[in-house]
Amino acid sequence: MSGCTVGVWRTDDGGGTWSQLPAPNMFAEPGTGLYCQGGYDNVTAVDPSNPDVAYIGGIDLWKITGAGATFANITNYFGGYPPVRVHPDYHSIAFVGNSSGFYVGNDGGVWSSGDGGASSSTVAAETPAQIVSSIENLVTQWKSAVTSALGRPANSA
Numbered sequence: 001m002s003g004c005t006v007g008v009w010r011t012d013d014g015g016g017t018w019s020q021l022p023a024p025n026m027f028a029e030p031g032t033g034l035y036c037q038g039g040y041d042n043v044t045a046v047d048p049s050n051p052d053v054a055y056i057g058g059i060d061l062w063k064i065t066g067a068g069a070t071f072a073n074i075t076n077y078f079g080g081y082p083p084v085r086v087h088p089d090y091h092s093i094a095f096v097g098n099s100s101g102f103y104v105g106n107d108g109g110v111w112s113s114g115d116g117g118a119s120s121s122t123v124a125a126e127t128p129a130q131i132v133s134s135i136e137n138l139v140t141q142w143k144s145a146v147t148s149a150l151g152r153p154a155n156s157a
Contacts, residue, residue, distance in 0.1 A: 004025055004027050004036035004038060005023055005024070005025045005026050005027050005038065005058075007020050007021075007023060008020070008021045008023035008056065008064075008068070009021065010067065010068050019068075021064070021068035021071075022068075022071075023071055024062075024071055026038075026056055026058040026059070026060070026062050026071075027041070027042065027058035027059060035059075037058060037059055037089065038058060040089070041057065041058055041059065041088075041089040041090050041091055041106070041107075042057070042058060042090075042091075043055075043056070043057040043090050043091055043092055043093050043104075044056050044057075045093045045094075045095070045102075047095070047100055047116070048095050048097075048098045048099070049098055049099055049100050050100070052065065052066060052067040052068075053065050053100070053116070054068075055093055055102070055117070057090025057091070057093060057104060057106070058090060059077065059078075059088045059089060059090075060073045060074075060075045060076060060077055060078075060088060060090075061073075061074050061075045061086070061090055061104060061117065062074065063116065063117050074117040074118075075088070086104075086106070086108075086111050087106050087107055087108025087109065087111075088106060088107065088108075089106050089107040089108075090104055090105070090106045091105050091106060091107075092104065092105035093105075096114070099114075100115065100116035101113060101114040101115070101116075102116075102117075
C-alpha cells in the first residue's frame with residue numbers, strides 16, 4: 001500500500017549496517033489500516049540526549065524506546081488520547097538544544113513537550129492558511145537577510 005509503513009530500520013554504525021525493527025503501521029488510521037498518509041505526513045527524529053529513543057510522526061506521534069524494542073503512540077488522536085489532545089498529521093520535529101524537550105509541527109499548528117512527550121501544550125494553534133502565511137513571511141524574511149548579506153537588493157534572485 002502506498003503511504004503505509006513499509007518498515008523502520010536502525011543503524012548503529014553510521015549506515016554501514018541496518019536492522020529492521022518490529023514497527024506498527026504508523027501512517028494509517030488506527031484500527032482500520034486504511035487512509036495511509038506516509039506520503040503526506042512523515043517525520044523522523046532521534047532524541048539528541050539518548051540515541052536509543054526516536055520519534056516518528058505520521059497521523060500520530062510515536063515514541064520509540066529501548067533501541068527499537070517499544071513503539072508507543074503518545075498522541076493517540078483517534079481514541080484513548082491523553083488529557084491534552086494534540087492535532088494529528090505530523091510534518092516536523094525540532095529538539096530544544098541537547099534535551100528531550102521538543103516542538104512538533106502538524107496540521108493544527110505547533111505543539112511542545114518538555115518531557116519527551118509525557119505531556120504537551122499548544123505553542124501556536126493556527127488554521128492551515130495562517131500557517132502558510134507564517135511560513136511565507138519567514139521565507140520572505142530569510143530571503144531578505146540572505147540577499148542583504150550577499151550585498152544584493154532583497155528583490156533580486
